[in-house]
Amino acid sequence: MSLHLYDTATRSTREFHPARNGTASIYVCGATVQGVPHIGHVRGALNYDVLRRWLEADGLDVHLVRNVTDIDDKILKKAAEAGRPWWEWAETHERAFEDAYEALGCLPPSYAPRATGHVTQMIELMQRLIDRGHAYASGGDVYFSVGSFPEYGALSGQRPEEVQQGESAAEGKRDSRDFTLWKAAKPGEPSWPTPWGPGRPGWHLECSAMATTYLGGEFDIHGGGIDLIFPHHENEQAQSRAAGDGFARYWLHNGWVTMSGEKMSKSLGNVVSIPEMLANVRAVELRYYLVSPHYRSTIEYSGPALAEAVAAYGRIETFLRNVTGRLGVVEPSEFTAEFSAAMDDDLGTPAAIAAVHNAVREGNVALASGDEAGARRAAGAVRAMMGVLGLDPLSAKWSEESTADAAHRSALGALVEALLDERQRARKDKNFAAADAVRDRLLTAGITVEDTPDGPLWTLKDS
DSSP states (O other): OOOEEEETTTTEEEEOOOSBTTEEEEEEOOOBOSSOOBHHHHHHHHHHHHHHHHHHHTTOEEEEEEOBBOOOHHHHHHHHHHTOOHHHHHHHHHHHHHHHHHHTTOOOOSBOOBGGGOHHHHHHHHHHHHHTTSEEEETTEEEEOGGGOTTTTTTTOOOGGGOOOOOOOOTTOSSTTOEEEEEEOOTTSOOBOOTTOSEEEOHHHHHHHHHHHHHOSEEEEEEEEGGGIIIIIHHHHHHHHHTTOOEEEEEEEEOOEEETTEEOOTTTTOOOBHHHHHTTSOHHHHHHHHHSSOTTSOEEOOHHHHHHHHHHHHHHHHHHHHHHHHHOOOOOOOOOHHHHHHHHBTOOHHHHHHHHHHHHHHHHHHHHHTOHHHHHHHHHHHHHHHHHTTOOTTSTTTOGGGSTTHHHHHHHHHHHHHHHHHHHHHHHTTOHHHHHHHHHHHHHTTEEEEEETTEEEEEETTO
16 A cells, blocks of 8 residues: 545545655744744644654655744744843744754754745745736735735635735735735844845745745645644745745645643643653653644643553553563564554554554563564564654664663563563462462562553553
8 A cells, every 4th residue: 555645735635656756855834933842833743753754664765844933923022022132032942842853753854944044035936926926015015916816725725705814904905815925124123135125024935935945846745733724824835836836746734732622822821841741751652642643633632641642652662671671682674564554544643553552462472472483573563663653662762772771671671571470370370369479579679560451561660
């Protein structure tokens, strides 16, 4: 089965064919660096990181561009309220986002362009639009003429006659539906020179200029959150195609993370920041929680759901630890057919995770029965599948083997597994008193044992 992706533009699932053989190009709308990142912000980055890994697993060379919006009304407002320079405010929070991406195991993008570094390209794009009759200057502002572009509304399904851009009224607009490409300079705000006067870029213009600068006039995939479909992505597509570029061939949109049914938003005050989350769970556990649901679904954040994800990841981690403790190093091998089919079906991570747990169950059975080849085979498949999800517990990013206490952990694991084997034999012989005695010995040593469908799961009380 080949990869199929749900394309927002056609409202259908389409087979993915890259524009250039051997290469996949992806542009992802990155952060507007106005504050500390929360889990709603990073969910999209994780989703497109998984897409990138799956495309690379298929042998494609992936060029992924994730921009940084470092000039924006909100950035200017918050910096002013804090009494700090706008550029310093933006840089501080850009670093916070990069730290969050790295902590959660996102592969670095091919490039992470800043909007303020691409004003020249934006001016060139505006000139092309004006020359083609799709844009006009007025009082230092530059606007896109929605009425000049018959395809407007195709991406979002908006009816052109009902469009509302959400912009403040402006005298220079010829049509209320027109949107701003360039904002005339205002006192106290940063500005750049243009043929139409000094000012700063509009949000939509930034992404079109950066995407085509690094990926060309036509590229494969444009990704972002569902809240960006209109007006941001609709306007990106309109201005880019009106200028003569084919632009994105597939449009992907990830769902929100919500609390009490509301999208996470700083303005609503219902955010859970990444630093706050990582004070309570490991980064790999948070990543598991955020990539397990389908990327187009909504995640309703809750503590119990996060705890369930932590436990589920622990079962996978314990299986691999058990196998390597008994059999030595196990390298990633091949994906199961079940996993590949799930990922090819619009990145179906729920079914892909289910395939991982199925392999864990089979591996535990093999391990318990002494089938070392079967256990090793299952562990290799689990490592390969979890690697695509960016979650392999034995990878360099997450492995305890890279920590100073790896040898102690390995020795402890061997001792605990020997006791668990003794307990399993006692249970099989219906000698439950002896089995309970083993469990009590482990508990006294600070080790808890939970019997799960995947076999016994042991954890240190303080881990």
